[in-house]
Amino acid sequence: MYSTDIFAEMVEGRLDALTASRTPATLFAPIAYTLDGGGKRLRPVLLLAAAKAFGLDPEKALGQALGIEVFHNFTLLHDDVMDNADVRRGRPAVHRRWNASAAILSGDAMLTMATQLVAEAPAGMLPEVMRLFNTTAMEVYAGQQLDMDFEDREDVSLEEYIEMIRLKTSVLLACACRMGAMLAGAPEESQRAMYRYGELLGLAFQLQDDLLDTYGDPALFGKEIGGDIINEKKTWLWINAMAREPQRMRQVLDKKLTDYLKIREITEIYDSLSLPGESRRLIGRYTEEAVAALAGVDIPGAAREYFASLARKAAERSN
Amino acid sequence: MYSTDIFAEMVEGRLDALTASRTPATLFAPIAYTLDGGGKRLRPVLLLAAAKAFGLDPEKALGQALGIEVFHNFTLLHDDVMDNADVRRGRPAVHRRWNASAAILSGDAMLTMATQLVAEAPAGMLPEVMRLFNTTAMEVYAGQQLDMDFEDREDVSLEEYIEMIRLKTSVLLACACRMGAMLAGAPEESQRAMYRYGELLGLAFQLQDDLLDTYGDPALFGKEIGGDIINEKKTWLWINAMAREPQRMRQVLDKKLTDYLKIREITEIYDSLSLPGESRRLIGRYTEEAVAALAGVDIPGAAREYFASLARKAAERSN
Numbered sequence: 001m002y003s004t005d006i007f008a009e010m011v012e013g014r015l016d017a018l019t020a021s022r023t024p025a026t027l028f029a030p031i032a033y034t035l036d037g038g039g040k041r042l043r044p045v046l047l048l049a050a051a052k053a054f055g056l057d058p059e060k061a062l063g064q065a066l067g068i069e070v071f072h073n074f075t076l077l078h079d080d081v082m083d084n085a086d087v088r089r090g091r092p093a094v095h096r097r098w099n100a101s102a103a104i105l106s107g108d109a110m111l112t113m114a115t116q117l118v119a120e121a122p123a124g125m126l127p128e129v130m131r132l133f134n135t136t137a138m139e140v141y142a143g144q145q146l147d148m149d150f151e152d153r154e155d156v157s158l159e160e161y162i163e164m165i166r167l168k169t170s171v172l173l174a175c176a177c178r179m180g181a182m183l184a185g186a187p188e189e190s191q192r193a194m195y196r197y198g199e200l201l202g203l204a205f206q207l208q209d210d211l212l213d214t215y216g217d218p219a220l221f222g223k224e225i226g227g228d229i230i231n232e233k234k235t236w237l238w239i240n241a242m243a244r245e246p247q248r249m250r251q252v253l254d255k256k257l258t259d260y261l262k263i264r265e266i267t268e269i270y271d272s273l274s275l276p277g278e279s280r281r282l283i284g285r286y287t288e289e290a291v292a293a294l295a296g297v298d299i300p301g302a303a304r305e306y307f308a309s310l311a312r313k314a315a316e317r318s319n
Numbered sequence: 320m321y322s323t324d325i326f327a328e329m330v331e332g333r334l335d336a337l338t339a340s341r342t343p344a345t346l347f348a349p350i351a352y353t354l355d356g357g358g359k360r361l362r363p364v365l366l367l368a369a370a371k372a373f374g375l376d377p378e379k380a381l382g383q384a385l386g387i388e389v390f391h392n393f394t395l396l397h398d399d400v401m402d403n404a405d406v407r408r409g410r411p412a413v414h415r416r417w418n419a420s421a422a423i424l425s426g427d428a429m430l431t432m433a434t435q436l437v438a439e440a441p442a443g444m445l446p447e448v449m450r451l452f453n454t455t456a457m458e459v460y461a462g463q464q465l466d467m468d469f470e471d472r473e474d475v476s477l478e479e480y481i482e483m484i485r486l487k488t489s490v491l492l493a494c495a496c497r498m499g500a501m502l503a504g505a506p507e508e509s510q511r512a513m514y515r516y517g518e519l520l521g522l523a524f525q526l527q528d529d530l531l532d533t534y535g536d537p538a539l540f541g542k543e544i545g546g547d548i549i550n551e552k553k554t555w556l557w558i559n560a561m562a563r564e565p566q567r568m569r570q571v572l573d574k575k576l577t578d579y580l581k582i583r584e585i586t587e588i589y590d591s592l593s594l595p596g597e598s599r600r601l602i603g604r605y606t607e608e609a610v611a612a613l614a615g616v617d618i619p620g621a622a623r624e625y626f627a628s629l630a631r632k633a634a635e636r637s638n
Contacts, residue, residue: 023461024461024464024465024468026464026467026468027460027461078424081419081420081423082419082420082423100400100401101400101401104397104401104423105397105401105460105463105464105467107427108397108426108430108460109457111430111431112430112453112456112457112460113457115434115453116449116453116457119446119449119450119453123442123446124442126442126445126446126449127438127442127445130434130435131438134431134434134435134438137431138428138432138435141346141424141427141431142343142346144424145345145346145424146343148345148420148424149345
């Protein structure tokens, strides 16, 4: 059975044990707090599903699945310090609940714990598994760096933006998909197709995230709506509006409005340009390309359907 | 030939290439700056010397030697953010020259780069090499955490202090020594002896560092003298003085003196208790235990002499 809930439960059940009664408690408490914060567990779910699709018992890929999830949570922890974010998943960020030093050091420990988990892979596969994991990690940092660099730039192009989210978000999903296939001994061609699936899924996922930041239902989204607009983040919506209506955008920004009015007026520009619909179409296109990437791959029909439905759900999600 | 200079040059020559023309430049510039800061390169020197002592061409252990050095520099980079330190090796710390976000993210990338370099080890040895490296990394974080925890405590014992510096400093030297032997295929017994040598060398090294912080020659030491006293760091000197002359120590601290006078009066207490001499004897004891740890190990006489002289030099160094 391919069930997101079952895969997610396998992961959830093992995350607690990673920090239980480890010392110094001051190092591991922020880690337990971070890993206990919920989240979709999308990356380990993808890894376990990919392993199963190519015939491996998902239990045998659980170490790597946990490793990828711990890595993902490490990036969120450090990103929150860098972005000075107060809240994560409805709770105070670690550097607010504790302090910046705790967030930095606990994050470092999470990166090493992630590496330890990934390195539990069978010895014969370890070199290529480590190579994939470490290369991906370097790309994720590059993505976060570009994201920060964009804050000081007014000329970010759509291509640059897509490349940034590919690095910051997509490659880790792609890595999870490929690593599951790799552990199951899938042929190189299939591993690449799984990687491509994850990469396109990631683009759809992040564009949907951007859309929800402005158009989401606050009760479902879990974050304040409009944060990207307040912070003038160069998202797909922002870059398009700036390219097509630079004067109107400038006029709104020059008014130094309250957060509420700024969100309302910028959203009006997005609406008048029909950007939400255009964004949804692009998300749909990435999703269908993701599904199509698996066309030639030799996996059971149930697996193919599962990956297709997972991609479509990620693209239509409201939280 | 066992020559610290030659081993250090092998490392120096390869460090630049790790960051040359890599993008985004904003991510790699702080890394290049950090790796270019000099330092003794003691850890990679130990790794290369250990590899050679057990018959491996040091060139074949260079990846792991670089990895350990990059890891060490990553810890310095993040420690400087956590400790709010302004200066490192006579230059502005990365978070001062750039900012905290740059220091955090570049440090993260250095940890992954270190792992990539260590993971270049021959496939057959990779599981145990990775295990040693990751276990050591977790211990180093635990040491840094204890160091921070001690700031808020008045009851730190000498045993706790020694355990903290063992974790924060010694285990990485020990890991370097053992990894060199491991890569050369040395027997388990010899690997353990090398580890023990590095561990004891590390204790001597750190106690000497503490001594130099108060008694060093400012022209040679490279840092302000007395920093530990100003920050009331629980060093071996401080803990001993507090245990033997708590009232005198309290009296000085309650006077809220200027930095200059605080250093002078606390140093006077240290002197009156003959703590410098006692510390030097303890350092000498650790050094000789380190040398003795190699007694039963089957390595050439030249290697044995080299390790002995390295330990004695580290214990007598003035910078």
